[in-house]
Structure formats: C-alpha cells, structure tokens
Amino acid sequence: MKHLLTIGLVLLLLVGCSNRELSTEPDYDGLISFIMKNQKKESVELYAACEQALPKSIEKGELEDYQKIIKIYNKNTDVFSKAMTLGFLSSVSTEDPVLKDSIFNAVKKAEIMIKSEAFLTSAREYYQERNFTEDELNDRLTAYRAMISDGYAQLLIERHQLTEALNVYEDIIADYQDTEILLNYGKALNKMNRYEASLIACIEALKMTPGSLDAKSEILNTAELLGYSKAEVNTMIDETIFVGRNLLRQNFLADQLNIPMPEFEIEGIDSTTITHEKFKNKILIVSFFATWCPPCLEELPHMNEVYHQYINDDDVEIIVVSTDRDKYLVPPFIRKNGYDFPVYYADGLNKAFGVKGIPTLFVIDKQGMIRYKKVGYSEGEEFGKIMSWYIDEIKAAEDV
Known part of the structure; x- marks a missing residue:
C-alpha cells in the first residue's frame, strides 16, 4: 500500500518539513462524512482522512467520532504511517478523561510499534522511494522514535508513573539527544527530587542549544534548589554557553562538502529572472522554504536579520527560494511578514x-x-x- 505521512509533518519541527505540501484545511464534518461512507473500502484516501480527523476529533471533544475513526484506522496495515499518526496524538490536548485514556492507549501502541521490524521495513520502503540513503534513513528514524517515546514519557508523567517515564527517557538518550528531550528528562528527574542528575541534563541541553531560554531557566531553577548562589549559577550558564558554542562551531564546520552547485534559472516574486551566473565570485546562501512549513516560519525572521547583516558585504549574496506549489501564496506571505531578502520560486531547483x-x-x-x-x-x-x-570559514579559506 502507498505510504501516508500526513500527521508525520508535525514531528519535523526539529528536523525539517518533508517534501510534501499541506492542502487547504479540510472541513471536519466533510472528513467524518467521507470516512463513514468509505469505511468498508480500504484505501489510501480513507486512511489519510482518518489521520486528519483523529486529532481534530480530540480537539473538538468528539469521543464518539474518535472511537469510530480509531476502529477504522486500526485496520491500516502501513505500520510506519500508523505509528507516526498514533504516536503524535500525544501532542493533542483534551480535558475529557476518556479521551485522555484513549490517547494514552494509542501512544502506548505506537511506542511498541516503533520498536518492531515491521516499522523499519515500512519506513525503509517509504524513504527509498524518496532516495534516502541508509544513513539518512537511520538518522530520521532514530529522531522519530525519540520524539514518539518522548510523548509517551510525558503521558506517563501525567499519570504519575514517574519511574516508568524515567526508564523511557533513559532508553531514548542512550541513542538520541536533543535539547527538548534533555529538558523533559531533567524535569522528570526534578519530580523525583533527583536534582543533581536534572541539573546535568539541563546543562547538556544548553550546551546543545546555547540560545535556549528554557534551558537557562531550568538550570537556574534547579541550581537554586541545590543551594547554588545566583553568581554561581550565572557563571555555570556562561561557561556552558561558551563550551557549547565552541562544540557547535566545530561540528557545523566539520561537515564540509565539495559539490558543484547546479546550474539554474529561476524567477523571482517580482518577476525578475536570475541564473547561477549572477553569483560568480560570490559567497552565496540559498535557503529553501515553504509558507506552510512551521520550522521555516521560525527560521525566516533570523534569515532576514542575516540578510541585513551582510547587505553591504559585496562578497555575500542571499536568496530565499519557495517550494510552494501554489505560487500565489508567496508574495502576500513575504509582504505580511516584512521580509526584505530576495525571494524566488523553486520550479524544480530544490530537486536539483x-x-x-x-x-x-x-x-x-x-x-x-x-x-x-x-x-x-x-x-x-x-x-x-x-x-x-x-x-x-569560507572567507578564511580563500584568503590562505
């Protein structure tokens, strides 16, 4: 069966949105009607509708709808898509105790599924169709498993099953670490009064993302519980940021490539056309985004700041390239957000x-x-x- 990954877009807030464009927000009643009419006909479209309707039914508090949809969706044999869909229900909030239990059971099921051979096989089929290498696949699946397990651990904490939650976190961080997961682990340790271990986790989180305000706040709160003075805590934070930045710089610059830039000719939102020839003897940043991509929306304001930082540097050029299929969405999006960098349409450049x-x-x-x-x-x-x-780094290499 063709793979689905509708709700899976959510998890790419840490690792980037997949090359799939969200359609217009579907009408909830229309989704329910479609599912009910087609429930006896197994199809890609049926399960895609279920994937969209499940979180919506929770948000709306429609327990009866949820129970009907989950019964239908559980017949889906696509283990990868099913695990992703069920796993990320942990991010949907509800006050209904029955729905809370239903979410917990769904996420627990996903937690089991992501450790199965069937999940790996199903995911490999999906990503091989998209030309992922084995290393890229492994990296992506490790992150996916970690995020689903993180959601499961958070639900365990809500149910006051702290020991079980810590066991889940220790399994996660043995294979994968990121700032949010380390902070969640630290908060779980705090709930069990394991303040020293919590402080270590939060320091590691800040080291990974030196600009994280949440990590700084958690270090401050936990260190004070351990009796550190504010001066000692500030020193601790400053030293962690210094070490973290140096490690990050080394890691980012170590991944150096040596690949020719593809030739191109693309049109801008202002109807001007440029080619690769325009950027001879220039350091060029090419940034790909889409108007529907949540992490893109987080990054673009910072790209605008970088654009202004280098606007008077004759050696540096920056272009931002939209992968949106609906091109008409791009100009008003850029105007609304007040971005000044030049924007172009990809027209296949992303694939190149x-x-x-x-x-x-x-x-x-x-x-x-x-x-x-x-x-x-x-x-x-x-x-x-x-x-x-x-x-x-590029300038320094060219000056040698």
Whole structure:
C-alpha cells in the first residue's frame, strides 16, 4: 500500500518539513462524512482522512467520532504511517478523561510499534522511494522514535508513573539527544527530587542549544534548589554557553562538502529572472522554504536579520527560494511578514539541489562549490552565529 505521512509533518519541527505540501484545511464534518461512507473500502484516501480527523476529533471533544475513526484506522496495515499518526496524538490536548485514556492507549501502541521490524521495513520502503540513503534513513528514524517515546514519557508523567517515564527517557538518550528531550528528562528527574542528575541534563541541553531560554531557566531553577548562589549559577550558564558554542562551531564546520552547485534559472516574486551566473565570485546562501512549513516560519525572521547583516558585504549574496506549489501564496506571505531578502520560486531547483526536507540551506563558495548544508531549524539555535561561522570559514579559506 502507498505510504501516508500526513500527521508525520508535525514531528519535523526539529528536523525539517518533508517534501510534501499541506492542502487547504479540510472541513471536519466533510472528513467524518467521507470516512463513514468509505469505511468498508480500504484505501489510501480513507486512511489519510482518518489521520486528519483523529486529532481534530480530540480537539473538538468528539469521543464518539474518535472511537469510530480509531476502529477504522486500526485496520491500516502501513505500520510506519500508523505509528507516526498514533504516536503524535500525544501532542493533542483534551480535558475529557476518556479521551485522555484513549490517547494514552494509542501512544502506548505506537511506542511498541516503533520498536518492531515491521516499522523499519515500512519506513525503509517509504524513504527509498524518496532516495534516502541508509544513513539518512537511520538518522530520521532514530529522531522519530525519540520524539514518539518522548510523548509517551510525558503521558506517563501525567499519570504519575514517574519511574516508568524515567526508564523511557533513559532508553531514548542512550541513542538520541536533543535539547527538548534533555529538558523533559531533567524535569522528570526534578519530580523525583533527583536534582543533581536534572541539573546535568539541563546543562547538556544548553550546551546543545546555547540560545535556549528554557534551558537557562531550568538550570537556574534547579541550581537554586541545590543551594547554588545566583553568581554561581550565572557563571555555570556562561561557561556552558561558551563550551557549547565552541562544540557547535566545530561540528557545523566539520561537515564540509565539495559539490558543484547546479546550474539554474529561476524567477523571482517580482518577476525578475536570475541564473547561477549572477553569483560568480560570490559567497552565496540559498535557503529553501515553504509558507506552510512551521520550522521555516521560525527560521525566516533570523534569515532576514542575516540578510541585513551582510547587505553591504559585496562578497555575500542571499536568496530565499519557495517550494510552494501554489505560487500565489508567496508574495502576500513575504509582504505580511516584512521580509526584505530576495525571494524566488523553486520550479524544480530544490530537486536539483537534492533537498529532502525543509528548511534546508546551502552555502556556496566563490568557485561555485557547495561547502555547507544545513537542514531544519531548532528553537533557540543561534542562527546568525551559525551563518557567520560558515561565511567566515569560507572567507578564511580563500584568503590562505
């Protein structure tokens, strides 16, 4: 069966949106009507409608609808899509105790599914169709499993099953760590009065994302519980940020590429046309986004700041490229947000660059070689510093 990944777009807030465009917001009553009429005919469309309707039924408090939909959706044999859909129900809020129990059972089921061989096989089929390498697949699935397990652990905490939640977190961080998961782990440790272990987790979170205000706040709160003075806590935070930035800089710059930039000719939202020839002897940043992509919406304001930072630097050019199919959405989106960087339509350029998720940006040197690639946006990351690291490194190499 063809794979679905409708609700799976949600999880790409840490790793970038997949190359799939969201359609117009579906009408809830229309979804329910379609599902009920077609429930006996197994199809991609039926399960796609279920994936969209399940979280909506929870948000609306429609218990009866939820129970009908989940019964139908459980027949879906696509293990990858099913695990993703059920797993991310943990992010949907409700006060209904029966729906809360239903969500818990669905997420618990997903937690079991993501550890199965069937999940791996199903996911491999999906991503091989999209030309993912084995390493890219493994990285993506490790992140997916971690985020679903994180949601499950949070539900365990809500049910005061703290020991079980900590066991889940320890399994997660053995294979995968990111700022949000480390902070959630630290908060769980705090609930069990394990303040020293919590402080260590929060310090590691800040080290990974030195701009994270949440990490700084958790360090401050936990350190005070341990009796540290404010001066000691501030020193602790400053030292962690210093170490974290140095580690990040090393990691970002270590992933250097040496790939020719593809030739291109693209049209801007102002109807002007540019080609790759325009950027000879320039350091070029090409950033791919879409108006419907949540992490893109987080990143773009920072890209606008970077654009203004380098607007008078004759060596640096920045272009932002929309992958939206509905081009008419782009100009009003740019105007509404007050962005000043030049914006163009991809028209296949994303495929030429090998983009597999957005936001993705490339940094190209003056010889037209792609030197760096950055995928995704994480809340709290110091985007401007990262861009300056890339640009400064290329400039330094050319000055040698």
